[in-house]
Amino acid sequence: QSVLTQPPSVSAAPGQKVTISCSGSSSNVGNNYVSWYQQFPGTAPKLLIYENNKRPSGIPDRFSGSKSGTSATLGITGLQTGDEADYYCGTWDNSLSASYVFGTGTKVTVL
Amino acid sequence: EVQLLESGGGLVQPGGSLRLSCAASGFTFITYGMSWVRQAPGKGLEWVSSIHGGGGSTYHADSVKGRCTISRDNSKNTLYLQMNSLRAEDTAVYYCARTRGWIPWYFDYWGQGALVTVSS
Numbered sequence: 001q002s003v004l005t006q007p008p009s010v011s012a013a014p015g016q017k018v019t020i021s022c023s024g025s026s027s028n029v030g031n032n033y034v035s036w037y038q039q040f041p042g043t044a045p046k047l048l049i050y051e052n053n054k055r056p057s058g059i060p061d062r063f064s065g066s067k068s069g070t071s072a073t074l075g076i077t078g079l080q081t082g083d084e085a086d087y088y089c090g091t092w093d094n095s096l097s098a099s100y101v102f103g104t105g106t107k108v109t110v111l
Numbered sequence: 112e113v114q115l116l117e118s119g120g121g122l123v124q125p126g127g128s129l130r131l132s133c134a135a136s137g138f139t140f141i142t143y144g145m146s147w148v149r150q151a152p153g154k155g156l157e158w159v160s161s162i163h164g165g166g167g168s169t170y171h172a173d174s175v176k177g178r179c180t181i182s183r184d185n186s187k188n189t190l191y192l193q194m195n196s197l198r199a200e201d202t203a204v205y206y207c208a209r210t211r212g213w214i215p216w217y218f219d220y221w222g223q224g225a226l227v228t229v230s231s
Binding site: 032033037043044045046051056090092097098099100101102104 | 223
């Protein structure tokens with residue numbers, strides 16, 4: 001059971017904006033960098049955002065990340081049909097069982 | 112171009128063992144940490160293990176601690192995951208991933224995955 005909570009699904013029309021929240025605690029999101037991953041069915045995850053708000057080379061600026069306190073947010077603007085995928089946040093957790101934790105995952109649907 | 116290619120997956124009986132391999136190319140292997148992340152059918156991502164570039168430090172999830180061991184052979188640019196005492200709940204696609212940060216901060220490249228099925 002993940003310690004990072006994401007909404008199961010979000011949806012919007014093409015061209016619109018969606019945001020995906022990632023809620024954690026002081027032992028993970030609150031004190032460590034957050035990253036975000038995009039995964040299409042049957043394929044490997046792909047890094048979208050690292051260190052809270054940085055984009056790897058090749059990731060369009062339609063994707064953005066932010067963090068405030070114990071929550072992080074992924075934003076996707078100018079939504080495209082090709083953005084339909086699952087999205088996961090992730091971070092290190094400093095609790096007794098130190099480990100890397102992923103969010104529960106969010107399915108983005110383009111209406 | 113960074114490439115990660117997993118192998119060694121397959122069907123194994125409960126209680127059995129399996130060793131996954133991940134052949135890396137396109138980067139200086141020894142200078143990067145590496146990790147295994149798995150995904151059970153229809154489920155989300157679960158971190159399994161990570162290892163530093165030099166192999167001196169390793170981290171394992173509680174769910175596999177004592178049953179799985181991550182290791183690497185830097186002379187062969189290869190990452191391994193030795194899995195013992197396998198259970199049905201270990202059934203998943205196992206991804207190897209290049210890892211950034213002294214403790215795992217994020218995973219910037221992923222392999223295509225290897226399916227492990229634990230069933231009698």
